[in-house]
């Protein structure tokens with residue numbers, strides 16, 4: 001038998017094994033969606049703890065006997081396991097998160113977000129169905145499919161605070177030995193569309209600052225003083241308007257920018273998933289993928305100034321904006337924030353008083369594509385989905401990835417999952433997942449682990 005037909009046979013066996021696991025996995029996913037595990041401050045803690053226990057049970061039911069809770073100081077527990085593989089085999093760490101975004105009624109859900117609902121399109125709707133409870137069942141399915149013949153050592157890490165202020169990074173820094181491995185598999189991403197396999201190879205970072213402009217000691221009558229004394233809000237607007245050119249490109253001198261070399265992003269899918277209103281133009285120039293994944297993008301995410309409701313005819317003495325800039329994979333986050341701040345200071349008109357405060361330095365991440373795990377994963381995706389693999393970026397930054405890389409500097413990183421960009425609507429109303437994505441992702445993960453086991 002040639003090597004090719006051998007691995008083909010393996011893939012078919014894996015596929016039918018996984019198909020047999022799907023009914024249970026989907027039932028478990030539906031049960032997990034019913035637990036509102038929102039780890040944000042101000043939300044009840046019981047469901048979050050209940051969810052951590054449910055995740056322990058999920059993995060116990062997947063043959064992982066010594067799965068346990070890690071108490072994370074100041075935060076919710078993480079779920080952890082360390083399952084040894086055959087002697088000399090590599091170790092893979094499977095990551096997902098069990099906390100979810102809130103799902104307020106104002107978002108306009110068509111069904112109850114905490115009742116998993118199957119619709120005619122075959123998708124399962126509910127908060128967390130994709131982000132990231134799909135990741136949990138992908139990992140559980142992987143362990144079940146390989147039960148009793150694990151080809152590699154597996155570590156499991158399921159975080160409970162990914163969507164909010166995470167305390168896990170400090171824990172990883174303090175206990176790096178728990179997270180040592182040869183490859184991290186982060187199942188918290190998605191393909192561009194269902195059935196179109198992709199490896200996420202770049203994560204944008206983000207930096208932010210507040211910008212306060214002061215011009216007057218106190219508010220004064222705009223009829224008596226307007227026209228000569230500068231209004232702080234008008235000055236602020238002048239400054240903010242310099243962040244973009246006429247086309248809408250972010251133009252901050254010194255900010256890193258480039259062209260995207262991987263797959264382009266589908267414009268109709270982007271328009272649909274972004275909810276862009278009919279007739280409204282896209283902004284920026286270059287390919288859509290470049291605009292999303294390899295160019296900086298500055299946004300004004302908040303302004304403190306009198307509200308329209310409280311508006312009166314005065315010159316405004318002080319106004320503040322919070323400015324956020326998504327930054328390019330591979331860039332130095334500290335440098336990007338300095339560039340943003342230097343630019344804002346340089347465009348202040350009329351010698352107004354400007355105070356800038358740094359708020360956030362979120363590092364971007366670029367996947368090293370040269371390692372064996374990435375190659376294996378790429379082949380496995382292609383086999384699982386029956387289509388060539390695309391390289392895509394992601395706007396959402398995952399700061400933990402950088403922290404994990406510090407714990408295991410030579411480990412490779414695989415970023416993928418069942419949160420398809422076209423329809424999953426993570427963080428928004430009517431979040432959903434397509435079960436076929438989960439199934440194909442389990443197949444891909446199993447094949448990747450089998451492949452890595454053979455390389456030892």
Ligand SMILES: [Zn+2]
Pocket residue numbers: 097131132162188
């Ligand atoms: Zn997520």
